[in-house]
Amino acid sequence: MNSLxxxxxxxxxxxxxxxxxxxWTIRNDQYEDPEGDAARILHSEDKPL
Amino acid sequence: MASIIENDMGCPSGxxxxxxxxxxxxxASRSINYIDFVQTRADGTHSLNLxxxxxxxxxCVAKIERNISAxxxxxFARMNLSTLRLTIHWTGAKNKADQIANLLSSLGYGTQxxxxxLQPLGTKKQLSKLLKAMAVAGFASANIxxxxxxxxxxxxxxxxxxxxxxxxxxxxxxxxxVAYSGRVFFASAWQALxxxxxNMDVPISLALILACALSLYETINKNPDxxxxxxxxxxxxxxxxxxxxxxxxxxxxxxxxRLAAMQAHSANLILPDGSIKSVRTSQVKPxxxxxIAAGENVPVDGQIKQGISEVDASIATGEALPQHAKPGDKxxxxxxxxxxxxxxxxxxxxxxxxxxxxxxxxxxGEQKKSRYVKIADKAAKAYVPxxxxxxxxxxxGWLMVGGEIRTxxxxxIAVLIITCPCALGLAVPAVQIxxxxxxxxxGVLIRSGDALERLAKIDNIIFDKTGTLTLGRxxxxxxxxxxxxxxxxxxxxxxxxxxxxxxxxxxxxxKGPLAKDIKEIPGKGxxxxxxxxxxxxxxxxxxxxxxxxxxxxxxxxxxxTRKPVMFEFKDRIRGDSLHVIxxxxxxxxxxxxxxxxxxxxxxTVAQDLGIQKWAGEVSPKDKLARLGQLQxxxxxxxxxxxxxxxxPALAAATASASPATAAMVTRASSDIILLGDDLEGLPxxxxxxxxxxxxxxxxxxxxxxxxxxxxxxAVFGFVNPLIxxxxxxxxxxxxxxxxxRMRVTKPERRPTT
Numbered sequence: 001m002n003s004l005x006x007x008x009x010x011x012x013x014x015x016x017x018x019x020x021x022x023x024w025t026i027r028n029d030q031y032e033d034p035e036g037d038a039a040r041i042l043h044s045e046d047k048p049l
Numbered sequence: 050m051a052s053i054i055e056n057d058m059g060c061p062s063g064x065x066x067x068x069x070x071x072x073x074x075x076x077a078s079r080s081i082n083y084i085d086f087v088q089t090r091a092d093g094t095h096s097l098n099l100x101x102x103x104x105x106x107x108x109c110v111a112k113i114e115r116n117i118s119a120x121x122x123x124x125f126a127r128m129n130l131s132t133l134r135l136t137i138h139w140t141g142a143k144n145k146a147d148q149i150a151n152l153l154s155s156l157g158y159g160t161q162x163x164x165x166x167l168q169p170l171g172t173k174k175q176l177s178k179l180l181k182a183m184a185v186a187g188f189a190s191a192n193i194x195x196x197x198x199x200x201x202x203x204x205x206x207x208x209x210x211x212x213x214x215x216x217x218x219x220x221x222x223x224x225x226x227v228a229y230s231g232r233v234f235f236a237s238a239w240q241a242l243x244x245x246x247x248n249m250d251v252p253i254s255l256a257l258i259l260a261c262a263l264s265l266y267e268t269i270n271k272n273p274d275x276x277x278x279x280x281x282x283x284x285x286x287x288x289x290x291x292x293x294x295x296x297x298x299x300x301x302x303x304x305x306x307r308l309a310a311m312q313a314h315s316a317n318l319i320l321p322d323g324s325i326k327s328v329r330t331s332q333v334k335p336x337x338x339x340x341i342a343a344g345e346n347v348p349v350d351g352q353i354k355q356g357i358s359e360v361d362a363s364i365a366t367g368e369a370l371p372q373h374a375k376p377g378d379k380x381x382x383x384x385x386x387x388x389x390x391x392x393x394x395x396x397x398x399x400x401x402x403x404x405x406x407x408x409x410x411x412x413x414g415e416q417k418k419s420r421y422v423k424i425a426d427k428a429a430k431a432y433v434p435x436x437x438x439x440x441x442x443x444x445x446g447w448l449m450v451g452g453e454i455r456t457x458x459x460x461x462i463a464v465l466i467i468t469c470p471c472a473l474g475l476a477v478p479a480v481q482i483x484x485x486x487x488x489x490x491x492g493v494l495i496r497s498g499d500a501l502e503r504l505a506k507i508d509n510i511i512f513d514k515t516g517t518l519t520l521g522r523x524x525x526x527x528x529x530x531x532x533x534x535x536x537x538x539x540x541x542x543x544x545x546x547x548x549x550x551x552x553x554x555x556x557x558x559x560k561g562p563l564a565k566d567i568k569e570i571p572g573k574g575x576x577x578x579x580x581x582x583x584x585x586x587x588x589x590x591x592x593x594x595x596x597x598x599x600x601x602x603x604x605x606x607x608x609x610t611r612k613p614v615m616f617e618f619k620d621r622i623r624g625d626s627l628h629v630i631x632x633x634x635x636x637x638x639x640x641x642x643x644x645x646x647x648x649x650x651x652x653t654v655a656q657d658l659g660i661q662k663w664a665g666e667v668s669p670k671d672k673l674a675r676l677g678q679l680q681x682x683x684x685x686x687x688x689x690x691x692x693x694x695x696x697p698a699l700a701a702a703t704a705s706a707s708p709a710t711a712a713m714v715t716r717a718s719s720d721i722i723l724l725g726d727d728l729e730g731l732p733x734x735x736x737x738x739x740x741x742x743x744x745x746x747x748x749x750x751x752x753x754x755x756x757x758x759x760x761x762x763a764v765f766g767f768v769n770p771l772i773x774x775x776x777x778x779x780x781x782x783x784x785x786x787x788x789x790r791m792r793v794t795k796p797e798r799r800p801t802t
Contacts, residue, residue: 008218032129036131039130
């Protein structure tokens with residue numbers, strides 16, 4: 001039971017991180033042109049992140 | 050790096066069709082004024098949206114973006130491969146738009162301007178809102194399901210207090226999430242109830258709210274069964290369906306506001322004392338005398354009083370060849386004077402003129418079309434009362450057999466949850482988005498999901514001639530009789546002009562030099578001096594040809610004092626028209642040709658293509674009347690056309706298609722847009738639409754079967770949260786898989802290039 005008390009919050013926080021990441025992809029317009037982005041990856045200049 | 054990939058990938062088929070389209074759209078028969086479509090942004094830079102055809106691969110994207118970005122002042126160029134749209138931002142002069150369009154066509158791609166308003170910002174926001182709601186619901190349903198599985202699997206190992214704790218955590222996640230993600234349904238249901246109607250969202254909202262409320266009550270009272278997982282999953286699955294549906298609609302929406310832009314905003318009024326005053330078109334009264342300079346649009350319908358010229362009447366007839374205009378002839382608003390100045394007497398005010406009438410007809414047609422009831426809505430109409438009365442009966446039934454109010458309530462809510470149209474909500478959009486994706490790969494853009502439903506019903510197809518079955522641009526017909534030198538001499542002049550005949554000569558001769566000091570004499574032709582000799586290229590009478598030898602579809606070249614050489618022009622039939630017509634006939638469609646062009650021309654094309662029913666000199670109103678006639682007979686006609694004169698018919702037909710080269714307004718009023726330079730997509734569309742409709746029906750059938758099996762369980766109280774969860778996800782999965790079957794089809798014949 002004790003383990004649940006901290007495992008459940010961890011699971012939820014991990015989920016929330018994923019959700020935040022997804023929101024970021026939306027704000028970043030990553031669903032505008034999935035096909036184009038797939039093609040573009042071959043051409044884009046390598047930039048340090 | 051980039052160049053290597055470009056060469057490796059190459060474009061299998063795009064270059065040819067792209068180039069052809071490019072030439073076509075730059076042909077002067079329907080010349081596009083790109084500057085009209087340029088938007089000035091808040092920071093003073095300009096932006097332009099173009100629909101580009103012939104783009105197939107990464108190489109194309111890189112080539113386009115690199116070349117456009119290399120232009121002076123261009124700050125941003127992005128080619129969207131999913132929607133085939135190119136967005137460019139630049140600083141400096143507005144007229145760089147033409148340079149950009151020219152660059153694209155010289156790279157081998159076809160371009161059409163694409164209005165930014167077509168994709169209103171609001172819709173984009175709505176889409177990302179839906180996506181966010183979907184993500185939140187997905188997150189919550191995964192987490193709650195995790196907890197629920199724990200509860201279900203514990204079978205006695207968990208103490209009651211532990212279970213209650215799990216339920217409380219679920220409640221804390223589920224209630225805010227349903228409140229957030231469910232807003233889409235609540236808002237729509239509230240709207241429907243306010244208007245005293247019901248829609249699918251009413252039972253959905255009811256199920257969501259009641260399930261959450263009941264589960265909360267159960268949690269507070271420390272009872273074992275809660276439906277938080279079912280409520281959140283319901284929300285998630287339905288939002289997927291909503292998102293797909295919305296996304297489909299966003300792909301190709303266009304607005305029909307462009308007609309107004311084609312109408313001249315000002316008119317040159319000739320005052321009684323002979324002076325000229327520029328007035329607003331809306332102020333012109335019948336009887337006013339107007340001056341129309343070469344290159345100007347005719348502002349209102351009128352009759353020519355003075356001047357001999359040629360007008361581009363394609364807006365009224367769809368015909369490529371310019372028409373002679375002489376005193377006494379009528380001209381209609383939207384026609385373009387391409388020759389000498391004309392004086393006309395206004396016959397109608399702006400609002401009653403041809404172009405305004407066309408817009409009214411288009412509007413009326415679109416309203417009629419919007420009344421089409423989608424199959425999902427039809428299903429909902431039958432579904433909602435059944436579900437509600439079933440839930441109510443369950444509640445009353447359990448009370449009558451002596452159950453507690455709580456048991457009766459739980460079972461009634463179970464009925465609502467289990468019958469909730471998860472599968473129904475996914476059944477239609479899933480099929481339609483798969484079908485649209487397939488069509489997109491075939492070069493067909495579809496404007497809405499219900500267009501597919503309407504396309505599946507079609508039994509009659511009506512074609513326009515010019516620009517649809519034929520290419521709608523002139524080509525040199527007697528190239529064999531003209532020597533290379535003669536052609537080159539003519540081309541040296543012709544390259545400088547935008548006249549359709551000159552463009553045809555320039556295309557036939559290919560790229561090359563221009564003559565120096567070319568003079569274009571309106572209504573006559575082109576003139577210059579090459580190698581010391583005077584060279585003329587233009588009308589027969591001007592080049593000294595006898596009248597009986599001269600025809601409307603000819604132009605003449607006169608070098609020095611030599612005998613004039615005849616150039617004959619013809620509109621060509623589209624590459625695949627014949628093949629497409631045969632295919633459609635084989636499948637049992639009734640075909641018909643309605644052309645605004647002369648009876649003769651309509652007959653020739655109809656005979657060449659083997660279409661039995663045809664008519665020429667058909668006005669936009671007549672086309673509309675013919676459609677109405679067919680619809681009254683209970684038939685479902687489809688209209689295929691490209692001209693503005695077809696727009697009303699396209700809007701009114703059961704379904705409609707236009708080639709990508711069609712006028713903006715025309716594309717806006719049709720359901721599908723065929724990219725590429727042929728009609729090859731047409732049979733494919735009809736086939737895919739029918740298949741999609743079949744899948745939709747299968748899916749609805751599956752949903753019904755599922756309900757027949759599951760509802761009795763719910764009514765008699767055998768449903769627990771575990772069964773609800775399994776039944777719901779299973780039915781949705783089944784429906785989605787059935788939709789995905791659309792993707793897998795036998796390989797189809799690729800058009801040879």
